[in-house]
Amino acid sequence: MFKEKLLSQLNSVEEYEQSPVPESQWKGWGSFIGMYVGEHTAGTEFVIGPLFVAHGVTASDLIFGLLIGDLLAVLSWAFICAPIATKFRFTLYYMLEKICGIKLTSVYNSVNALMFCFLAGSMIAVSATAVGIPFNLGMPSLNQWLPNSFEWIIIVLLVGIVTTLVAMFGYNQVSKFANIAAPWMILVFIAAAVAVLPDLGVTSLSNFWEIAKTKIWTGKALPGQSQFTFWHVLFFAWFVNMAMHIGMADLSILRYAKKWYHGFSPASGMYVGHFIAWIASGILYALFLRETSNSMQFAPGPIAYRAAGIAGAICVIVAGWTTANPTIYRAGLALQAIKPKWKTWKVTAVVGAITTTAALFPALVMKLLEFVALYGLLLMPMGAIIMMDVYVLPKLNLKSNFAEFFKRDFNPSAAISWVLALLSALFFNIYFGVEVFFLGLPGWFVASLVYIISSKVVQQKVGKPMETLA
Amino acid sequence: MKLLVKIISYMSLGLTLIPSFFVFTGNISLDSSKMLSFIGTIIWFVSAPSWMNKTKE
Numbered sequence: 412m413f414k415e416k417l418l419s420q421l422n423s424v425e426e427y428e429q430s431p432v433p434e435s436q437w438k439g440w441g442s443f444i445g446m447y448v449g450e451h452t453a454g455t456e457f458v459i460g461p462l463f464v465a466h467g468v469t470a471s472d473l474i475f476g477l478l479i480g481d482l483l484a485v486l487s488w489a490f491i492c493a494p495i496a497t498k499f500r501f502t503l504y505y506m507l508e509k510i511c512g513i514k515l516t517s518v519y520n521s522v523n524a525l526m527f528c529f530l531a532g533s534m535i536a537v538s539a540t541a542v543g544i545p546f547n548l549g550m551p552s553l554n555q556w557l558p559n560s561f562e563w564i565i566i567v568l569l570v571g572i573v574t575t576l577v578a579m580f581g582y583n584q585v586s587k588f589a590n591i592a593a594p595w596m597i598l599v600f601i602a603a604a605v606a607v608l609p610d611l612g613v614t615s616l617s618n619f620w621e622i623a624k625t626k627i628w629t630g631k632a633l634p635g636q637s638q639f640t641f642w643h644v645l646f647f648a649w650f651v652n653m654a655m656h657i658g659m660a661d662l663s664i665l666r667y668a669k670k671w672y673h674g675f676s677p678a679s680g681m682y683v684g685h686f687i688a689w690i691a692s693g694i695l696y697a698l699f700l701r702e703t704s705n706s707m708q709f710a711p712g713p714i715a716y717r718a719a720g721i722a723g724a725i726c727v728i729v730a731g732w733t734t735a736n737p738t739i740y741r742a743g744l745a746l747q748a749i750k751p752k753w754k755t756w757k758v759t760a761v762v763g764a765i766t767t768t769a770a771l772f773p774a775l776v777m778k779l780l781e782f783v784a785l786y787g788l789l790l791m792p793m794g795a796i797i798m799m800d801v802y803v804l805p806k807l808n809l810k811s812n813f814a815e816f817f818k819r820d821f822n823p824s825a826a827i828s829w830v831l832a833l834l835s836a837l838f839f840n841i842y843f844g845v846e847v848f849f850l851g852l853p854g855w856f857v858a859s860l861v862y863i864i865s866s867k868v869v870q871q872k873v874g875k876p877m878e879t880l881a
Numbered sequence: 882m883k884l885l886v887k888i889i890s891y892m893s894l895g896l897t898l899i900p901s902f903f904v905f906t907g908n909i910s911l912d913s914s915k916m917l918s919f920i921g922t923i924i925w926f927v928s929a930p931s932w933m934n935k936t937k938e
Contacts, residue, residue: 720916
């Protein structure tokens, strides 16, 4: 029954997968503002805010870094992704098929699916820290990479199995549940932080900033954690969703927008989820550190429970679960795009198994900042390729949509650009010590430049469309 | 009826959030705030599904 509902929903979505979204389906501000708040107030927020504290960010670096980084992210959606989304109204996958060909798109889908598995895995681990509270589960610590107990493995497996089963048969219900949970979740974040402020010594608004500087975001990294600066915060906030805006994954969403300027609507998600929620979860973690004399334990469940009681623990479970579930489902869809004949439930089961196995390793949670940055970096070059293909190639008298025009299933220019962009990032990282958070920016320019040059070379060699050659 | 359920839902969100400000001002204890938040949570998840997704369909 659930599966039938799911399949019927999928069929309705597929209607516009190979064609532009018709005008009757275009949507205004209201549809996007709520969606982006829900999407960016999730389980990851319970991890990212505390990790900023662990990495020794100062209060002013955090506030100004987030304000500017979030603004840059919004501008990236509005000026890079939305204009292309509303010009063509195609999904990312269809754009990639037209430009890169089916083979390269399949590689992209595989990488995307694997990244989704790891992201969902980290959320299952976050949920497990809350599920484990009544069982006195020994929680993982900040520098821990491997499972620390048999009980941890059992609880993660149980959470993973339940999440996978729901993703297989009840995605529709989870989607509805996530909609209901979203406004409540952000209020629990805020309530938890406000309620513990007196325990940190904040007695009025006037002394908040002083306490924030001396007891919350102190500027001192915990042992084993790298020191973050203003630039780390700014670039992380900008690139945390790099795959979505600069990487163009949100073409699939913003193609429904009536106007390109509806691309400013992610501001709701940025400033509620990636500003208020990160600050709130950072406050909770600072209190935990203070009360445990800088314990290295890192578990969002008990931290939220300490501040907001049962509602806090439920919030962690719900936040982790409602993030993991659609992510597993999306990973399944990405794999199914490669082999459409595979059954949806079988693909989802395989994805769930990979995700649950990944969730066993706390490293996924403890290194979430690095993982999210890597995720954006890996997928970003495709966004650069699409942008050059749309705006620059026609001005150089080169053909856009190489795969479609030349009837090829593989665009060598796009492949070379993707690989060289990532190799250049690796080069900057190894030889100049540039951290993963900053690599997206030079990587974008490398991908763009290589795509323009290689397209000129490749298109000169290919010359005419295949049907005229044959 | 639907309007009444909506009002109850919004009040439950208030019950989840507002007590924390009373803790901040020193009017109630953290434990009381946690209890009120939990009650607000229950009322929200019982009442909201009856109207929230239906308006979108």
